Amino acid sequence: MPELVLLNKPYGVICQFSEHDKHPTLKSCIPLPGVYPAGRLDTDSEGLLLLTGDGALQHAIADPRFKLPKTYWVQVEGEPQDAQLEALRQGVDLGDFTTRPAQVRRIDPPGLWPRNPPVRFRKTVPDAWLEIVIHEGKNRQVRRMTAKVGLPTLRLVRVAIGPWRVDGLAPGQWRQETLTLEQLKQVQHAKGIHKRTGQPGLPPKAPPRPGRALRHRTPR
Template sequence: MSEIILINKPFRVLSQFTDREQTSRGPRKTLADYLSAPGFRVAGRLDYDSEGLLLLTNDGVLQQRIANPRHKQWKTYWVQIEGAVNNEILGQLMKGVELKDGPTQPCKATAISEPALWSRDPPVRYRRNVPDSWIEMSLREGRNRQIRRMTAAVGFPTLRLVRRAIGPWQLDTLRPGEHRRLTL
């Protein structure tokens, strides 16, 4: 029987159960600090400094269907950027931007109001003279740090990145570190 675990991965937590590297500050937090899930594997990654929905499953075929970009699962993110977003920037993101490893595929990008999120520790830096904006972005690719690189390429660095959905699965009311198990 296939099962899936939805977890709200907190900021500065690895998307794995062990940390093979030691930092000068000691070991980093991992998924093992929030749940025990023998036999489950992460279906896709979420950067150490990104937050939000992460899926785990005990079914290898399902893991590939979720994680592999050729299966075209939409992944949706709330992105706080430095600067005031405008239609020109949204248009550039939607048609795709040129990165060092080649052009990105078209994506969906919409300006949104600041979502009702939990506070982050440490908080996002605040600069009185520099506005920030929020965008909802959806894409089917999964390159390393892709959204951060895309927003930087159009001149708007990412300040905070929260994944809210992967395909039909949504973050909903899960708080950071909380998880929910589903049987498929």
């Protein structure tokens, strides 16, 4: 049965297994051979990363035509105004492309793990937290979006990809679940991802469970 690995990627870890001269790699978190990221997460971002050793699953999760919604908790510098939030919702022209409409709302500061190193704040400038849900995955997209509307990102944590969440995983921890390609297609269908356009549709009444949890590991 194919397996899906859910990792809470720590800040500063680069999304590759081969050695890097400046950053720790995924090898520092996951000792499993033969698994690869299904998508990426920036080195200076934290949170959920999906990995699998099944090529068909990896392709189906990462393929731009079938983008699952990605949920981020974003700490921004400044006091978000209604016009700024609406601009994020409508789509932001980043020069090389315009983002699709996003779901954006302000949230209370979440109870996250401390970041190492800590975020650097300016004492004279307020900060706030936003929840942003996108259906794309362009390079540094969320950071570019918030910067474009005048709300630079201070901290970026991906908390969910489709129905899979980072809940219960400390930085560097991972767990495995069983997942077949057919189950993934059911999840994508329930999430309303159109096979031809990749656009989100209506939300499901009750998304199916992706699979049975198998193991939970903490890196040594």
